Amino acid sequence: MYKYDAIDQKIVDERVAQFRGQTERFLAGQLSEEEFRPLRLQNGLYVQKHAPMLRVAIPYGQLSSKQVRMLAHIARKYDRGYGHFTTRQNIQYNWPELKNVPDILADLATVEMHAIQTSGNCIRNTTSDQFAGVAHDELIDPRPYAELIRQWSTFHPEFAYLPRKFKIAINGATEDRAGTLFHDIGIHTVKDDSGEVAFRILVGGGLGRTPILGHVIHESLPKQHLFTYLDAILRVYNRFGRRDNMYKARIKILVKELGLEKFRAEVEAEWAHLKDGPSTLTQAEIDRVAEHFVDPAYESLPAVDADFEHHLLESKAFARWVERNVFGHKKSGYAAVTLSLKKTGVAPGDATDTQLDAVADLADTFSFGEIRVSHEQNLILADVKKHDLFAVWQRAKNLGFATPNIGLLTDIISCPGGDFCSLANAKSIPIAEAIQRRFDDLDYLFDIGDLAINISGCMNACGHHHVGHIGILGVDKHGAEFYQVTIGGNQGFNGKNDAALGKVIGPSFAQDEMADVVEKLIKTYVSLRHQDELFLDTAKRVGLDPFKASVYDRNVDKDAAKNAAKPSGHAEAEVANV
Amino acid sequence: MSNFKIIRDGELVDDDWTLVPTDGDVPATGKIIVPLKLWLSARLLPSDSLNALTARQAPVGVWLDGSDDVSVFADSIATIPLIAINFPKFTDGRGYSAATLLRSRYSFKGELRAIGDVLRDQLFYLQRVGFNAFAVRADKDIADALNALKDFSETYQASTIDPIPLFRRRTALFAEV
Ligand code: SF4
Numbered sequence A: 001m002y003k004y005d006a007i008d009q010k011i012v013d014e015r016v017a018q019f020r021g022q023t024e025r026f027l028a029g030q031l032s033e034e035e036f037r038p039l040r041l042q043n044g045l046y047v048q049k050h051a052p053m054l055r056v057a058i059p060y061g062q063l064s065s066k067q068v069r070m071l072a073h074i075a076r077k078y079d080r081g082y083g084h085f086t087t088r089q090n091i092q093y094n095w096p097e098l099k100n101v102p103d104i105l106a107d108l109a110t111v112e113m114h115a116i117q118t119s120g121n122c123i124r125n126t127t128s129d130q131f132a133g134v135a136h137d138e139l140i141d142p143r144p145y146a147e148l149i150r151q152w153s154t155f156h157p158e159f160a161y162l163p164r165k166f167k168i169a170i171n172g173a174t175e176d177r178a179g180t181l182f183h184d185i186g187i188h189t190v191k192d193d194s195g196e197v198a199f200r201i202l203v204g205g206g207l208g209r210t211p212i213l214g215h216v217i218h219e220s221l222p223k224q225h226l227f228t229y230l231d232a233i234l235r236v237y238n239r240f241g242r243r244d245n246m247y248k249a250r251i252k253i254l255v256k257e258l259g260l261e262k263f264r265a266e267v268e269a270e271w272a273h274l275k276d277g278p279s280t281l282t283q284a285e286i287d288r289v290a291e292h293f294v295d296p297a298y299e300s301l302p303a304v305d306a307d308f309e310h311h312l313l314e315s316k317a318f319a320r321w322v323e324r325n326v327f328g329h330k331k332s333g334y335a336a337v338t339l340s341l342k343k344t345g346v347a348p349g350d351a352t353d354t355q356l357d358a359v360a361d362l363a364d365t366f367s368f369g370e371i372r373v374s375h376e377q378n379l380i381l382a383d384v385k386k387h388d389l390f391a392v393w394q395r396a397k398n399l400g401f402a403t404p405n406i407g408l409l410t411d412i413i414s415c416p417g418g419d420f421c422s423l424a425n426a427k428s429i430p431i432a433e434a435i436q437r438r439f440d441d442l443d444y445l446f447d448i449g450d451l452a453i454n455i456s457g458c459m460n461a462c463g464h465h466h467v468g469h470i471g472i473l474g475v476d477k478h479g480a481e482f483y484q485v486t487i488g489g490n491q492g493f494n495g496k497n498d499a500a501l502g503k504v505i506g507p508s509f510a511q512d513e514m515a516d517v518v519e520k521l522i523k524t525y526v527s528l529r530h531q532d533e534l535f536l537d538t539a540k541r542v543g544l545d546p547f548k549a550s551v552y553d554r555n556v557d558k559d560a561a562k563n564a565a566k567p568s569g570h571a572e573a574e575v576a577n578v
Numbered sequence B: 001m002s003n004f005k006i007i008r009d010g011e012l013v014d015d016d017w018t019l020v021p022t023d024g025d026v027p028a029t030g031k032i033i034v035p036l037k038l039w040l041s042a043r044l045l046p047s048d049s050l051n052a053l054t055a056r057q058a059p060v061g062v063w064l065d066g067s068d069d070v071s072v073f074a075d076s077i078a079t080i081p082l083i084a085i086n087f088p089k090f091t092d093g094r095g096y097s098a099a100t101l102l103r104s105r106y107s108f109k110g111e112l113r114a115i116g117d118v119l120r121d122q123l124f125y126l127q128r129v130g131f132n133a134f135a136v137r138a139d140k141d142i143a144d145a146l147n148a149l150k151d152f153s154e155t156y157q158a159s160t161i162d163p164i165p166l167f168r169r170r171t172a173l174f175a176e177v
Helices: A006-027 A033-041 A065-078 A098-109 A143-153 A223-240 A251-258 A260-274 A283-293 A306-314 A316-325 A353-366 A386-399 A429-438 A442-448 A511-528 A535-542 A545-551 A558-562 B036-044 B094-105 B120-129 B142-150 B166-176
Strands: A045-047 A052-056 A062-064 A082-085 A091-093 A168-171 A185-191 A197-203 A215-222 A326-328 A334-339 A350-352 A370-373 A379-385 A453-456 A470-477 A480-487 B005-008 B011-014 B017-019 B031-035 B060-065 B082-087 B111-116
Touching (some): A006 A033, A006 A098, A033 A045, A052 A098, A065 A091, A065 A098, A065 A353, A143 A168, A143 A223, A143 A283, A197 A223, A215 A223, A223 A251, A223 A260, A306 A316, A316 A326, A316 A334, A353 A386, A429 A511, A511 A535, A535 A545, B005 B142, B031 B036, B031 B082, B060 B111, B082 B094
Parallel strands (some): A168 A185, B017 B031, B060 B082, B082 B111
Antiparallel strands (some): A045 A052, A052 A091, A197 A215, A326 A334, A370 A379, A470 A480, B005 B011
């Protein structure tokens, strides 16, 4: 992974000093709340329900064991012993004290970490595929480019006060595991006709209250133009994006209002001035950064490991875990392991300091000391020998990390919701737990197969509910917490562009109905599915009606649908989007 | 002449310009910064007519909002001694792009001044996109604000004041050490 040189380190150290000064001036009354707000947000610091919330950046989801131990240390020393991994591969602490934040940042800086631009109306942490560099279906490793984008976007002076937040995701495999279609900019690393690395650039995707899938603005951008092209897009957005209404301020609205062709023409006109200028990437710089991402010292191993095969036959539980939590590796004899943070009874994405330390140990022993975070809020050991899988499984089980549910119904993606977030209409975590408890039969879960449930506590969609196969959105209905359900969303790209936004099935439900509702939807699917058909495929084939019929009394008249709670937001700019 | 202090080229100096507000009266003498609308209308008049602006001996600068189109200066940029960009709110980032365009696209060489809601914690970025003068909001300690110009000793991307991005300088920087 990328290692700082003296300059990278100095920049982060100077940021700590800068923020320390800003915090001191705020606490001394020299900075008003209004003046301090964007400054603290650009350092990942929110004011939340209970205490400030600090979001620490995990650039494109990559961590060393040393960094993970530091995250554990921070959880222990400044928080209540745990952290929450988010849907943008970052980690949040829910209970730090404002006056301690400069010290936390100083601690983070000692392990090449920071909270720069994890919030605020600026370019956020760039996210990527959690299996980047090891995936069996990878075309080009996106990590060097993700790091280049991190450096380009860090303290970009022209784009620190954009109309709204700006998120970039980059993916280099056949399957889109980075959700590039619902980012402000999505990037696919591809090969052009001459076999050179190039980028397919998508723009204007996003979830939130106006979910839109991104459009291709450039089919094959030669790699040296990456920065100048991004500069051109950002400049058009910074100048012309709406600033009068925060709900219309994302780039997707600008693209929609101008139309893709007009928007592209603006970008091209701007780019004509920047193209081939000093910001044009050099091969030397690409090579310098790429050197940090060369393969670790893999052993040459046979594809089949006798011990591993033996354990697979011996232990059904192990076999199940392998089926769901182990991912194909490009290197023979190796595999990538997902440690599930979705154990029933634990808030999705939460990990304790003890668990974090243990993950660091596992990584040191079995996976070259590296850990990744997925946007599905799980942790990954990317380079485990097949021979070691059984040992990893046993240890992970003792640590509460071996729930064999990756991609299954109980691998629920959820925002922190009403338990922590001051913008929430409704709680998310108890809904996730109720559903997990209801589906406690592993055979049934395996029989159902791939199924993504996504839960957001409000329209800000931090739980990406629009792309859940079953999406659940907290709404406010006459002051009570209700939940609107969508079906048929899909984050996937799968090389055939089948990403889709879910459709609302009807009026919203009370909290205590939700487990029943999900159960009925699943029963409907099971009764209608063709052999080997997944929920999503059945839903696509049969449409909404059978699902509706299963959860709504047929006598519900049309008025009820009309009276369905309109998702209401809060007139508050500080959206805790993760 | 006001005794208001500004930051110019990294130093605290007395402001020797008078800012004419929108629809404000133009003082008879002295260096003035007029609103864009007035500047544009004066430019349209023939120079031999009684034109209060073009007939002045003292220099005339112009101010605008970050949302205004800076391409209006394209053909006269060399004759303008000062352009001020107004930040109605410090969170309105359009002025950063306007400044970048003035410096890079139109090669503006005169004083580029940030006015309006100008605060210490934005000065570093403002300086990078090409502002060399800052009229810090009157209720703030301008001497304190001066410190912000040195917040960072190195930066990654190209900008007006460092047109060569770090990645093109990196090897040389390490060679020096
Ligand atoms: S703002 Fe985000 S985290 Fe908060 S409730 Fe809404 S969706 Fe959840």
